[in-house]
Amino acid sequence: MDTKPKSACDTCVHFNAEGLKKLGVNTTNFDFVVALAGNPNTGKSTVFNAITGLRQHTGNWPGKTVTRAEGAFEYNKKKFKMVDLPGTYSLLSTSEDEEVARNFLLFGKPSVTVIVVDASRLERNLNLVLQILEITDRAVLCLNLMDEADRNGIEIDTRSLARELGIPVVASSARFNKGIPELIQTISDLANGKVSCKPHRIKNIPKKIEKAVEKLSDEIKKEYPNLPNSRWIAFRLLEGDRHIMEVLRTGEFV
Amino acid sequence: MKSKSIEDIIALSNDLRWQIGDDFHDNLAEGIYADAAEIVSTTVKTKDADRKFRLDARIDKILTSKLWGFPLMFLILALVLWVTIVGANYPSAMLSSLLLDTVHPALKGFASNIGLPWWLDGFLIDGVYLAVAWVVAVMLPPMAIFFPLFTLLEDFGYLPRVAFNLDHLFKLSGAHGKQALTMSMGFGCNAAGVVATRIIDSPRERLIAIITNNFSLCNGRWPTQILIATIFIGAIVSPSMAGIASLSAVIGIAVLGIFFMFLVSWALSKTVLKGEVSTFNLELPPYRPPRFWKTIYTSLIDRTIIVLWRAIVFAAPAGAVIWLISNIYLGDESIASWMIHSLDGFGFLLGLNGVILVAYIVAIPANEIVIPTILMLTVLVSGIPGGEGAGVMFELDSVNATGQILRSGGWTLLTAVNLMLFSLLHNPCSTTIYTIYKETKSLKWTTVATVLPIVMGFVVTFLVAQIWRLYA
Numbered sequence: 162m163d164t165k166p167k168s169a170c171d172t173c174v175h176f177n178a179e180g181l182k183k184l185g186v187n188t189t190n191f192d193f194v195v196a197l198a199g200n201p202n203t204g205k206s207t208v209f210n211a212i213t214g215l216r217q218h219t220g221n222w223p224g225k226t227v228t229r230a231e232g233a234f235e236y237n238k239k240k241f242k243m244v245d246l247p248g249t250y251s252l253l254s255t256s257e258d259e260e261v262a263r264n265f266l267l268f269g270k271p272s273v274t275v276i277v278v279d280a281s282r283l284e285r286n287l288n289l290v291l292q293i294l295e296i297t298d299r300a301v302l303c304l305n306l307m308d309e310a311d312r313n314g315i316e317i318d319t320r321s322l323a324r325e326l327g328i329p330v331v332a333s334s335a336r337f338n339k340g341i342p343e344l345i346q347t348i349s350d351l352a353n354g355k356v357s358c359k360p361h362r363i364k365n366i367p368k369k370i371e372k373a374v375e376k377l378s379d380e381i382k383k384e385y386p387n388l389p390n391s392r393w394i395a396f397r398l399l400e401g402d403r404h405i406m407e408v409l410r411t412g413e414f415v
Numbered sequence: 416m417k418s419k420s421i422e423d424i425i426a427l428s429n430d431l432r433w434q435i436g437d438d439f440h441d442n443l444a445e446g447i448y449a450d451a452a453e454i455v456s457t458t459v460k461t462k463d464a465d466r467k468f469r470l471d472a473r474i475d476k477i478l479t480s481k482l483w484g485f486p487l488m489f490l491i492l493a494l495v496l497w498v499t500i501v502g503a504n505y506p507s508a509m510l511s512s513l514l515l516d517t518v519h520p521a522l523k524g525f526a527s528n529i530g531l532p533w534w535l536d537g538f539l540i541d542g543v544y545l546a547v548a549w550v551v552a553v554m555l556p557p558m559a560i561f562f563p564l565f566t567l568l569e570d571f572g573y574l575p576r577v578a579f580n581l582d583h584l585f586k587l588s589g590a591h592g593k594q595a596l597t598m599s600m601g602f603g604c605n606a607a608g609v610v611a612t613r614i615i616d617s618p619r620e621r622l623i624a625i626i627t628n629n630f631s632l633c634n635g636r637w638p639t640q641i642l643i644a645t646i647f648i649g650a651i652v653s654p655s656m657a658g659i660a661s662l663s664a665v666i667g668i669a670v671l672g673i674f675f676m677f678l679v680s681w682a683l684s685k686t687v688l689k690g691e692v693s694t695f696n697l698e699l700p701p702y703r704p705p706r707f708w709k710t711i712y713t714s715l716i717d718r719t720i721i722v723l724w725r726a727i728v729f730a731a732p733a734g735a736v737i738w739l740i741s742n743i744y745l746g747d748e749s750i751a752s753w754m755i756h757s758l759d760g761f762g763f764l765l766g767l768n769g770v771i772l773v774a775y776i777v778a779i780p781a782n783e784i785v786i787p788t789i790l791m792l793t794v795l796v797s798g799i800p801g802g803e804g805a806g807v808m809f810e811l812d813s814v815n816a817t818g819q820i821l822r823s824g825g826w827t828l829l830t831a832v833n834l835m836l837f838s839l840l841h842n843p844c845s846t847t848i849y850t851i852y853k854e855t856k857s858l859k860w861t862t863v864a865t866v867l868p869i870v871m872g873f874v875v876t877f878l879v880a881q882i883w884r885l886y887a
Contacts, residue, residue, distance in 0.1 A: 201698070281701075287455065291450055291451060313461075314462040321457060322454070325454045363450055364446070365447075367442055370435050370442055370443075373435050376427070381424060384424065396443060406425055409421050412421075
């Protein structure tokens with residue numbers, strides 16, 4: 162991540178927090194679209210509510226959000242539309258409740274994707290994170306439920322994690338509104354291009370497959386040079402995903 | 416030009432897929448897990464990791480145990496209902512004295528001062544206003560108690576444990592274990608329960624969950640159950656036991672609903688919706704101490720107000736219809752009394768009466784207004800003094816007065832029992848029917864979900880009435 166030097170006030174979220182306006186459901190004329198993704202029951206809706214000022218119903222069971230909810234906020238004179246996606250464990254399966262999230266991440270072209278994870282179950286959550294990082298190059302990891310991780314004696318080195326994943330990492334406890342100002346600041350920095358990412362790419366794949374992926378991905382890039390996720394599309398094609406083939410033919414996703 | 420090269424890419428992918436063999440998916444998944452493990456090993460440190468997990472596990476051992484799981488579930492349900500029933504009495508009485516005894520006469524006075532014609536005054540104030548006022552007075556207090564309690568349980572993490580406990584029964588009936596969650600949602604509102612079925616992947620099991628959601632006694636029907644149980648079931652035991660007796664009756668109906676849900680799920684999965692039961696992983700989330708005041712606030716504002724608003728929107732036109740059918744005469748009989756008399760025979764067969772059936776027809780938009788409609792129509796046909804006039808929906812000050820009206824309308828214990836059964840087993844409200852259509856996009860399954868419960872209602876009440884009359 163390369164960041165330009167900034168003055169102390171620029172980087173202080175509490176200074177900038179005055180520029181925040183929660184706009185609720187008023188999602189007209191936005192400058193950026195922010196997607197909120199993550200495993201079920203990691204507190205996505207709580208984060209969503211904390212940022213937009215909405216009161217989307219939350220509950221302690223997996224699969225609470227089944228449709229995508231939309232809200233908005235304004236930060237430093239820019240309007241952000243925020244989309245709360247249903248929780249998914251993976252983008253590789255084909256079940257119906259995961260489809261909403263999958264399609265939005267691939268074809269909705271969010272300006273920024275916030276990936277909410279449960280800090281006390283990081284390893285399991287990374288499965289989805291690594292998949293999303295194949296799709297987008299502008300994402301922030303929201304390490305949520307830090308209060309629970311603390312209680313469980315789990316310590317996370319957020320700086321190395323950010324380096325490993327190649328995206329900013331913000332620790333939060335959304336239920337207690339902790340970390341939310343920092344998260345908003347990071348979203349804004351990403352959207353405005355003040356911070357750029359170099360997302361982790363899946364490494365531990367057998368050579369033979371890696372070669373095939375590379376070959377296919379190069380061909381796709383020739384056709385669509387600006388596509389950030391040619392590798393992911395190559396994955397899907399190799400898996401025989403008919404939906405992706407259809408979309409490639411119609412060129413809908415560009 | 417472009418499309419040709421796209422076809423080339425797809426052709427290439429087909430070739431490559433052939434070359435790399437069919438374990439691509441597994442290889443990719445394993446790669447992802449290996450990456451995740453590497454990252455975690457350098458960034459996460461854990462000390463005395465299992466302390467909290469041990470506490471969670473200990474709570475789970477009790478809440479999901481074979482021995483205690485079910486009794487505790489019923490105990491919690493009973494407790495929630497008891498707090499709702501007892502707690503709602505006082506605010507209900509206050510609201511009805513305000514809206515019905517103070518505001519209503521004031522509105523009437525105002526209308527006659529400005530010289531509103533009698534029919535407009537009756538239509539608006541006695542029809543629309545009173546229906547809305549009744550819904551507010553009767554529904555708001557129990558909802559304002561029931562929803563927050565339910566949300567607290569939800570936030571604590573109890574619902575997935577219920578799903579875990581019931582999983583075995585769902586499997587036996589050929590349905591999906593997650594149906595336990597959608598069923599629980601149905602206890603609040605069936606339309607919400609139907610939408611929640613999206614968490615079930617298999618279309619077959621999802622349809623079962625949608626069709627049987629109506630057997631969860633919803634918020635619009637709890638007040639009916641509670642009122643009728645208090646009047647008729649509470650009265651057959653000694654006063655000291657009355658509360659317990661009526662509470663048990665209401666819980667009995669709710670449990671009967673769960674029983675029918677399993678029965679119908681089983682029947683569907685053995686006939687028209689045959690198929691394998693799918694396995695699934697249910698994550699038991701950690702117990703989280705709910706944020707008490709925040710939960711109370713949000714569930715009051717969101718759920719309660721939204722559901723109440725919906726009820727008002729539907730109750731207002733229903734109130735107007737009631738007033739109209741009682742005041743428009745065909746010959747020398749009002750439409751209402753004509754309908755009641757023509758349905759009386761069928762009603763008798765079911766151990767009900769014409770009034771109840773007409774009330775259910777009028778109340779299709781909102782189950783909440785069944786009881787006030789019944790009272791109003793009873794007064795209309797039996798000519799007992801009590802209300803303000805024909806077609807005027809009213810609420811009596813006390814449960815006793817309501818009971819007297821119903822008894823003089825020819826009600827017996829059988830009528831009460833069958834009304835409670837029929838309130839459980841009848842078509843879903845119009846919002847739910849519409850939601851089912853939106854979710855299934857199938858006229859056929861919407862019809863099944865609508866007609867099936869009401870046919871069951873007819874059969875069950877008919878059988879109960881016949882057996883009752885044989886032995887009583």
